Amino acid sequence: MEDTYLNSEVVIVGSGPAGLTCSIYAARSGLAPVLLIGNVPGGQLITTDVIENYPGFKSISGCDLMMNMLSQAEELGTQFIYQSLEQIEQTDDNLFILSLSSGERITTKAVVIATGATHRRLGVPGESEFSNKGVSWCATCDGPMYREKRVAVVGGGNTAVMEAMFLSNFAEQVYLIHRRDSLRAEKYLQNKLLSNNRIEFLWNSEIVRISGDKVMDSVLLRNIVKDSESPLKLDGLFIAIGTTPSSGFCRDLIETDDDGYIMAIDTKTSCTGIFAAGDIVSGSLKQAIFAAGQGALVARYVEEYLGAR
Ligand SMILES: Cc1cc2nc3c(=O)[nH]c(=O)nc-3n(C[C@H](O)[C@H](O)[C@H](O)COP(=O)(O)OP(=O)(O)OC[C@H]3O[C@@H](n4cnc5c(N)ncnc54)[C@H](O)[C@@H]3O)c2cc1C
Known part of the structure; x- marks a missing residue:
């Protein structure tokens, strides 16, 4: 020293x-x-x-x-x-x-x-490539760019829930992708989310890959319980895992x-x-x-x- x-x-x-x-x-x-x-x-x-x-x-x-x-x-x-x-x-x-x-x-x-x-990262292929090209860590910052688009939020805590609700003000469809079959978020936030008909839950699901050309256009999802994979078309993905x-x-x-x-x-x-x-x-x-x-x-x-x- x-x-x-x-x-x-x-x-x-x-x-x-x-x-x-x-x-x-x-x-x-x-x-x-x-x-x-x-x-x-x-x-x-x-x-x-x-x-x-x-x-x-x-x-x-x-x-x-x-x-x-x-x-x-x-x-x-x-x-x-x-x-x-x-x-x-x-x-x-x-x-x-x-x-x-x-x-x-x-x-x-x-x-x-x-x-x-x-911000914690998912660590999946495509995450770095499409960072700021559809993949975001901040709905408050980037959400308004997704008016009438299809977006998803990954996560199950308070931040993920609040991001999903914020995005539902702009986006045509919001998916909430979560690895478990219930949320960690506070109960009052969960209730607000569950009554929001623009938000669809994709439970027991994790992202395997983010794909696209110049910007992202889809993710590959894996259902952990069924051990099956399926693509999901998306314009934007918001990562809220802490x-x-x-x-x-x-x-x-x-x-x-x-x-x-x-x-x-x-x-x-x-x-x-x-x-x-x-x-x-x-x-x-x-x-x-x-x-x-x-x-x-x-x-x-x-x-x-x-x-x-
Ligand atoms: C992808 C992305 C997009 C965003 N977009 C927006 C937006 O559009 N609008 C908005 O308002 N906010 C946005 N944010 C949030 C915004 O970036 C943060 O709120 C803001 O940068 C926080 O500022 P800060 O000074 O507290 O910390 P930071 O910006 O995180 O800066 C911390 C600094 O500390 C340094 N540091 C860390 N550890 C040490 C150490 N041990 N010794 C010395 N230095 C250290 C780092 O190198 C860095 O320079 C975005 C964030 C991300 C990740």
Whole structure:
């Protein structure tokens, strides 16, 4: 392990909308923020073709939106470090020592965790090929593109149920594909879903393959009970089988929920001096504008915290 090579007032971890917005606000407040970029500069949106719900842009590619945020943050004075955070330790005098993937260390008075989450994948042929070409992980983002089309949601939890109900506002037909013969979702959500005549359940079913030409046009389903396979024609497939939070490096230090999402009230975590914003926060809306909004809010609380130290 190398010696500490940098002292900072605040280190922001993650370069998605939450981390970058925080760094823009923190830089404008004169806090000289350091930002750990992580493995994916720009976060989840960087590979998204079209975003149509970020205010101010009727339509913008995820790459353009995030490159704008990255250059704005850097031009305002944010110091970018192209490393990931591996561990946080707290000292007796309330400083934090951050160990980076390079082995180097940073000492800081405040940390903002904005490391987001990754969507779980089915791991079937065609999933990567047709990602953003019919295959989506976000009905709120892409659902309106499927007006009067045939779509399916995979999953059995609350998110899958809510995605199916949202899609039924646009699509002609919505299938809910689930490996079991009952849902895990809360009962009141299930009742709403069962009374929705645009939604058809495909129980005991899993996707074997996603097919198409330039865009997806069908999936191959396997009925687990009957051990039989059948094709299903679809214009869109929404995968809602859960997300994995990027919080492994801090779970010993701060409180998380059962799934590993950080518990935070007004962006403040259970450890004074560590803040969290965006998708990594338990109960977050998992939308870019929400993450950016929390990024702005957290910068204000960090400024208050540093001022009071
Ligand atoms: C395919 C897809 C399409 C979407 N479309 C839309 C849309 O149209 N509209 C919309 O509002 N939302 C959309 N979303 C949701 C949106 O992307 C997220 O809500 C948003 O990106 C969350 O921002 P964030 O900053 O919290 O986290 P993220 O964007 O997940 O960014 C997290 C950052 O943290 C970094 N990181 C992770 N671990 C570490 C570590 N240990 N050390 C350092 N850095 C780390 C990552 O590299 C990344 O840069 C979409 C999501 C996906 C997956």
